[in-house]
Amino acid sequence: MKTNSPSVALFIPCYVDQFYPQVGIATLELLEKLGCQVTYPSGQTCCGQPLANAGYARDTVGTARHFIETFNDYDYVVCPSGSCTLHVKEHFPTIAGLEKEQEALEHKIYELIEFITDVLKIEKLEGKFPHRVGFHSSCHGQRGLHLSSGSELNQPPYNKARKLLENLAGLEWVELSRTDECCGFGGTFAVTEEALSIQMGKDRLADHLEHKTEILTGGDMSCIMHLQGIATRSKQELKFLHLAEILNQALS
Amino acid sequence: MTHPENAAEFLKDSQKSKWHDETLWFVRDKRDKVSKGIPEWEQLRELASGIKDNVLANLANYLEEFERNTTKNGIIVHWAADSEEHNRLVLEILQQQNCTAVVKSKSILTEECHLNPYLEKHGVEVVDTDLGERIVQFLNQPPSHIVLPAIHLKKGEISELFHEKLHTEKGNEDPAYLTQAARVHLREKFFAAKVAITGVNFGIAETGEFVVCTNEGNADMGVHLAQVHIACMGIEKILPRRKDLGVFLRLLARSATGQPITNYNSHFRSPSTGKEIHIILVDNGRTAQLAREKFRNSLKCIRCGACMNTCPIYRRSGGFSYNSTVPGPIGSILSPGLDLKKHSSLPFASTLCGSCTDVCPVKINIHEQLYEWRQEVTKTQGEFAKGLSMKLANGIFKSPLAYKISGSLMRNAVKSLPNSLIYHPLNTWGKNRNLPDPPKESFQQWYRKNRS
Numbered sequence: 001m002k003t004n005s006p007s008v009a010l011f012i013p014c015y016v017d018q019f020y021p022q023v024g025i026a027t028l029e030l031l032e033k034l035g036c037q038v039t040y041p042s043g044q045t046c047c048g049q050p051l052a053n054a055g056y057a058r059d060t061v062g063t064a065r066h067f068i069e070t071f072n073d074y075d076y077v078v079c080p081s082g083s084c085t086l087h088v089k090e091h092f093p094t095i096a097g098l099e100k101e102q103e104a105l106e107h108k109i110y111e112l113i114e115f116i117t118d119v120l121k122i123e124k125l126e127g128k129f130p131h132r133v134g135f136h137s138s139c140h141g142q143r144g145l146h147l148s149s150g151s152e153l154n155q156p157p158y159n160k161a162r163k164l165l166e167n168l169a170g171l172e173w174v175e176l177s178r179t180d181e182c183c184g185f186g187g188t189f190a191v192t193e194e195a196l197s198i199q200m201g202k203d204r205l206a207d208h209l210e211h212k213t214e215i216l217t218g219g220d221m222s223c224i225m226h227l228q229g230i231a232t233r234s235k236q237e238l239k240f241l242h243l244a245e246i247l248n249q250a251l252s
Numbered sequence: 253m254t255h256p257e258n259a260a261e262f263l264k265d266s267q268k269s270k271w272h273d274e275t276l277w278f279v280r281d282k283r284d285k286v287s288k289g290i291p292e293w294e295q296l297r298e299l300a301s302g303i304k305d306n307v308l309a310n311l312a313n314y315l316e317e318f319e320r321n322t323t324k325n326g327i328i329v330h331w332a333a334d335s336e337e338h339n340r341l342v343l344e345i346l347q348q349q350n351c352t353a354v355v356k357s358k359s360i361l362t363e364e365c366h367l368n369p370y371l372e373k374h375g376v377e378v379v380d381t382d383l384g385e386r387i388v389q390f391l392n393q394p395p396s397h398i399v400l401p402a403i404h405l406k407k408g409e410i411s412e413l414f415h416e417k418l419h420t421e422k423g424n425e426d427p428a429y430l431t432q433a434a435r436v437h438l439r440e441k442f443f444a445a446k447v448a449i450t451g452v453n454f455g456i457a458e459t460g461e462f463v464v465c466t467n468e469g470n471a472d473m474g475v476h477l478a479q480v481h482i483a484c485m486g487i488e489k490i491l492p493r494r495k496d497l498g499v500f501l502r503l504l505a506r507s508a509t510g511q512p513i514t515n516y517n518s519h520f521r522s523p524s525t526g527k528e529i530h531i532i533l534v535d536n537g538r539t540a541q542l543a544r545e546k547f548r549n550s551l552k553c554i555r556c557g558a559c560m561n562t563c564p565i566y567r568r569s570g571g572f573s574y575n576s577t578v579p580g581p582i583g584s585i586l587s588p589g590l591d592l593k594k595h596s597s598l599p600f601a602s603t604l605c606g607s608c609t610d611v612c613p614v615k616i617n618i619h620e621q622l623y624e625w626r627q628e629v630t631k632t633q634g635e636f637a638k639g640l641s642m643k644l645a646n647g648i649f650k651s652p653l654a655y656k657i658s659g660s661l662m663r664n665a666v667k668s669l670p671n672s673l674i675y676h677p678l679n680t681w682g683k684n685r686n687l688p689d690p691p692k693e694s695f696q697q698w699y700r701k702n703r704s
Binding site: 197 | 263290293628629
């Protein structure tokens with residue numbers, strides 16, 4: 001480990017902590033392999049997004065204050081979720097007395113992939129992953145954090161995750177019919193608009209199955225949890241991995 | 253009925269809802285392709301957005317300039333504070349002309365004001381002349397889409413309807429045949445109407461002219477045959493200068509249907525000799541929306557419908573599921589301003605995916621406004637139980653200890669409860685989805701053992 005490397009604090013979203021510890025572990029190991037000095041600040045909880053998106057942003061002041069205090073002492077905060085990262089950057093209520101710290105946080109928090117490509121400036125990862133991989137673009141990662149170009153916009157195409165994945169030996173990238181349609185998770189939407197949520201998830205899965213995806217991956221476990229939940233219920237032969245898991249496996 | 257209930261109903265006919273999704277996706281895809289043919293597309297959106305921001309910031313001045321110039325051109329200007337006043341004004345003009353049959357083209361505003369039932373109640377026959385509008389009018393339905401009003405119907409259904417109403421051959425679904433039948437039927441109505449009503453796409457303050465964009469040419473047909481033209485215009489439809497049209501006409505049809513331009517872009521400036529043009533400038537909640545800082549720029553909307561075509565919710569739930577004149581994402585940020593209680597489920601009919609914002613030709617931050625309306629809805633319409641559970645969650649997330657205890661309770665509950673309980677019908681998550689297999693320890697626990 002480099003002694004002069006910046007201090008990176010891991011922010012592991014609450015549902016990843018509780019349900020997908022392997023994604024947290026892969027994120028940590030991957031960053032360590034890339035030479036970062038990584039700490040997981042104890043006492044971290046949740047960013048408060050579920051409350052805010054349900055219309056209760058005003059009740060997230062305590063959660064946001066705790067978050068800012070927990071991550072204040074680090075150079076960078078890195079999170080394996082585009083959605084939670086976007087929430088911290090754009091939807092935190094203003095916390096009185098911590099305005100400076102809050103502004104600093106908004107500029108030093110990164111989603112895992114953009115941290116690798118934009119901060120560590122890594123263009124290529126050497127490794128192998130001989131599988132057909134279908135990429136699910138999370139809306140908050142794509143349209144919120146601009147991790148890839150959107151099909152709606154007239155802009156040169158790019159995809160930060162694809163750049164890293166495509167260099168892995170043996171990896172086949174699956175081209176989908178609808179490259180960036182929402183999976184229908186949407187937080188409380190998954191429950192309040194259950195019928196639509198399920199239909200949207202089924203439609204995304206059908207696109208992957210039709211194009212022979214073997215492993216469905218993405219940068220947000222919330223989308224994957226929803227898609228995997230539908231796929232396992234309907235006994236579909238699809239595997240699901242977070243991007244961190246693929247990169248970490250490929251590099252070992 | 254709430255949006256989720258309507259959506260679930262729409263999805264029951266899975267073949268039709270799939271067809272609806274694919275049809276509208278086709279339109280969005282066409283829009284993508286044609287917009288990518290314009291290298292300066294994003295710059296045009298930026299420009300359009302800026303022009304509209306300027307209009308909204310100086311609306312009163314532009315409206316007065318527009319009134320001065322239209323009046324100078326010989327157009328008679330009326331002001332309507334709300335839909336009742338708008339409808340009354342239309343009726344008064346019709347009564348002055350002893351007119352009992354009107355033709356109408358291209359006006360979502362008159363839908364918003366519920367003009368048709370009002371006029372019918374007062375003995376006036378109203379004929380919507382645009383094909384899709386006429387179809388839904390035959391069925392006594394409102395439009396399900398602001399640009400494609402009958403998009404919820406398949407051609408078999410239209411064939412059936414025309415057989416009943418226009419006596420076309422039973423079972424003949426040929427679009428050309430059906431359109432021709434409608435054409436013959438509408439031709440009679442055009443000849444009989446003394447007054448023609450149209451909407452307005454753009455009113456130009458500088459020149460006092462207004463522009464109506466159509467594909468079928470019915471606005472022109474109606475207006476040129478009638479003695480009197482009544483144009484109904486929302487007060488936000490102003491553009492400062494004629495040259496601004498160059499920006500908006502390039503964006504409108506491309507965004508709406510993927511066409512380079514609408515077939516007819518008709519400029520109306522002054523009445524022909526012996527004829528009259530009336531313009532009714534309608535507020536109906538617009539100044540109230542203008543006063544709401546977070547929601548003001550929803551008034552930039554040029555009614556292209558692109559946000560509907562792209563919305564994964566709209567495509568799978570249909571326009572009627574929104575139960576408001578303007579459905580889809582833009583409707584879900586406009587309608588709560590008119591009646592928050594009635595439309596309280598609309599801001600939640602979204603995953604906040606943001607696609608609407610990125611297709612919008614005038615760059616309205618639609619998904620951010622949906623988020624903001626949610627905050628408003630819960631202040632006044634929030635269900636008690638939901639509020640309580642969310643407050644409880646804040647209590648948990650601001651305290652690391654409480655979070656740890658509730659987290660392990662949650663994981664253990666999932667582990668130890670029988671499937672019959674987890675997938676109980678009341679557990680909405682589990683109705684059609686499995687839960688993840690609970691791991692034996694959380695990441696926190698793993699980290700403590702392995703790294704510290």
